[in-house]
Amino acid sequence: MDKSDRLAAFLERMKRKGKRLTPQRLAIVQAVLAHGGHPTVEQIHHEILAAYPTTSLATVYKTVSLLKEEKEILELEFGERGNRYDAIRPRPHPHMVCTRCGTILDLELAGLDADVARLAQETGFEVESHRFDIFGICPACRNMG
Structure with a gap:
């Protein structure tokens, strides 16, 4: 499934579950999918600040947490190096x-x-x-x- 299909499917699931799809939340989801690698929350936040300068880091953390709960991203914990996120392949892999x-x-x-x-x-x-x-x-x- 390509990124646009994944985005559409995710948005449809969120609507069915009654989750709010604010412009900031949508931008965060798009930034995670567009990254192509394993970004940190801080990198995702930086990506959306130009378009949404008032978006807090807490908003990004909450949205990433939602994505993790919905199994749309895979969280990789690295202790002091921080957590990274994989939206390209959100299932366990090496x-x-x-x-x-x-x-x-x-x-x-x-x-x-x-x-x-x-x-x-x-x-x-x-x-x-x-x-x-x-x-x-x-x-x-x-x-x-």
């Missing part, structure tokens, strides 16, 4: 993370879902979510010395 610059790359790992299901069956766990991150130094940082 990431490669640079420990110097914070770059995050999405990865495909064939068979991961099957392995998670197998492990759940073997252990009796009911898996709610999973996360697989690989940490290292990206090529750009390695080339800088």
